[in-house]
Amino acid sequence: MKSSPLFRLLCIACLALASIVARAATPPDNVTVRYNDPRHFTEARRSVGVHRADADAYLKPLKAYIAQRAARVLAPGQRLDIEVTDVDRAGEYEPWRGPDFDDVRIIKDVYPPRIDLHFMLYGADGKVLREGSRKLRNAAFLGQGLATDQDSLRYEKSLIDLWLRKGAAKL
Template sequence: MTPLPSRWALLIAAALLTACATPRPTGAPPGAVSVSWSDPAQFAEARDNHRDTPAAREAWLSALARHLAERAAAVLPADEKLDVRITDVKRAGGFEPWRGPQADNLRVVRDIYPPRITLEFKQLAADGRVLKEGRRELRDAGFLMRPAMYPSDPLNHEKQLLDDWVRKEFSRSALQ
C-alpha cells in the first residue's frame, strides 16, 4: 500500500499536468504576432555585458520574443496582426568590476540598474490598414518593488516589462 504522502504527491502532480495541458483561450492565432530584432551586438546590453556570447544573446532575445508573441496573441482580436521590432535591450542588473575577479561574471540586480527595452510596432487590421503604430521606450524604475511573476526565470524583469506594455497598449480600453 502506498503511504499517504506519496498519494498526495501523485494527486498534486496529476493536477499540475492537467493544468499545463489544458489549452488557454487566446485572441489572435500565434502567427498573427511577429517579433524581430535589430543587431543584438549593438544593444546596450551587449555594450555593458562583454561576457555574453552572440549565441547567448540570441537565446535570451529569442526567449523574450517568444514571450512577447504569446502575450500579445492572447489579447489581440483574432483578425488583427502585430509586427514588433526590438531595437534595444538593457537587461535588469549590471556588472560591478570593482568587486574583484571572483565577481566578474556576477550580474548584480539593484534598483539603479532597471530593465529597458526599446521597440517599434505596427498593429494591422484584417484589411491591412494600420490601426496603431509607434516607438516605445519601456522602462521600469520600480521593478524591484513588484512581486516576481516569473521568479525562477533569469528574464523575469524583462518579461514583466513586456507584459505591462502589452496590457497597457493593447487592452480593450487602449484601443478605443
C-alpha cells in the same frame, strides 16, 4: 480489461496538458517579433570579456514571450509586428567586486531594465490601426515582488506585460 475512472480522468488531464504545452510552444501566427541589429543593443555592448553574454540565451526566449503575450491582447483578425530596437537587461556586472563575482549580475534600482521597440498593429482588413515607438521602462521594478521569481528575464518580461496590459487599442 476495464480501466478505472481515476485512470481515465488522469489520461484526460494528461492529454489536456499536452495540448496546452503544444500550443505554448507554437509561435502565434498573428504576431511577428524581430530584432533590429542585436549586436548593437545596449546589453550586447556591455557584454565583453568575462561578462560576454550569449545573446541567444536571452533573445530567443524574450522573443517567444513577447509573441505569446502580444497574441493574447489582439482581437480576431488583428496582426501585430514588433521590431525591438534595444534591450538593456536589469542589473549589471560590477567588476570591482572581484573575480568571485565575474558571473554575478547585480540587481539594483540604479540598473533598471529597458526595452525600446517599434510596432504596427493591423486590423482584419490589413489597414494600420496603430503605429508607434515605445521606450519601456520601470524605475520601480524591484518593488514588484519579482525577486523570488527564478526566471532570469523576469524584469524584462514584466516590462512587456506592463506595456501589453492596456490592450491592443492603447499600445
